[in-house]
């Protein structure tokens with residue numbers, strides 16, 4: 482690792498016995514311990530002992546090594562890395578929300594402390610039903626993939642309730658990898674649907690594979706190619722006629738928000754990533770929220786608990802649903818995240834939500850049009866929230882999507898998503914989101930043009946990027962599976 486300074490050293494190595502940052506008040510109650518002896522540590526935990534200034538510097542320095550939406554443009558396709566307004570943080574840190582404990586009593590009698598939180602859950606559910614065209618939502622799933630599993634489990638429960646042994650889930654080849662994983666976990670066999678030459682589901686292939694073993698389809702809308710399939714409604718109708726149900730992967734809704742309701746297209750269930758479209762933070766793998774909408778047909782199978790509202794206006798957690806698929810998460814889901822999404826919806830209002838779509842689509846198409854002379858565009862038509870380019874023409878100079886991405890980092894931007902969707906060779910998937918200005922988009926596009934112009938004259942310079950970061954090109958599998966946080970050479 483380059484740029485190693487004293488401050489880079491792990492906080493564990495910096496500890497010195499007896500140093501501390503927080504003076505704890507003297508104990509004024511008798512000391513007791515209810516943990517049984519056999520469960521107690523034999524030796525005290527090896528915790529670093531550091532002063533307050535050391536710990537502050539350690540974490541601030543670590544945070545400055547990260548690339549983040551608050552430090553730069555972050556066009557990571559399919560992840561919708563839009564700006565997260567600080568207003569949401571202020572609301573989420575109000576003590577009435579932040580200090581709630583999930584075990585506080587839920588009933589009004591003596592338990593009014595949680596009524597506000599339950600109202601937030603209930604009202605966010607109502608707003609999402611209205612925005613997306615569903616009868617109910619479960620607010621519990623803790624990630625998009627968790628939402629997929631929840632929705633697909635409800636589809637399985639529906640078929641089971643009718644003693645229907647349908648086994649096959651249809652999934653386009655452009656889908657996010659979590660789709661087949663969720664369907665397989667819910668017990669289905671997966672049949673991959675090819676994409677046609679326009680970037681849509683190959684409808685003839687679909688028709689040829691529909692039969693009384695079809696459990697359903699999982700369709701991403703708009704697709705991971707950043708395209709809107711004009712036959713979505715026809716596809717839903719065909720699957721329904723065959724007796725299957727339709728799942729919408731709605732992780733990224735930026736483009737259609739306020740314009741189109743997936744429930745109206747015929748989808749029976751969908752998940753929505755609040756940590757994408759609804760602008761809540763993506764925090765190092767969590768907390769996320771993948772709330773799931775259902776129509777009337779699937780409502781009986783919703784997970785418990787649900788937030789109910791009584792005649793007198795009070796809210797309660799409702800556990801009594803005979804056909805429910807059961808618990809999928811404890812308590813309320815990612816409450817603080819749902820609260821931020823609620824703040825986002827209310828602060829933008831109806832007109833604001835519609836403008837998200839307009840600006841997200843204009844921004845993606847602006848980038849696509851400006852970069853078109855420099856890349857191949859596999860399905861060249863007006864895109865939705867993101868555009869997918871192919872860098873395959875540079876393979877002859879032995880420069881790949883990875884090299885271009887690393888060079889983008891050195892120019893002060895987060896790279897796009899690479900090598901996804903899998904059906905596009907050398908894919909670069911750019912999702913600008915609605916929260917970026919034309920000046921930012923121009924600076925980003927100019928940086929990419931600068932990179933591709935260098936490929937001919939000085940390809941080595943591109944291959945040696947990035948130069949400006951503490952780590953450059955990692956073995957990503959090794960880094961994820963067995964991170965070595967202490968070695969800094």
Ligand SMILES: *Cc1c(COP(=O)(O)O)cnc(C)c1O
Nearest residue numbers: 559624625626657659730732769
């Ligand atoms: C992000 C994403 C998911 C998965 O969401 P997670 O919260 O990361 O589990 C699923 N499908 C699509 C299309 C996505 O972009």
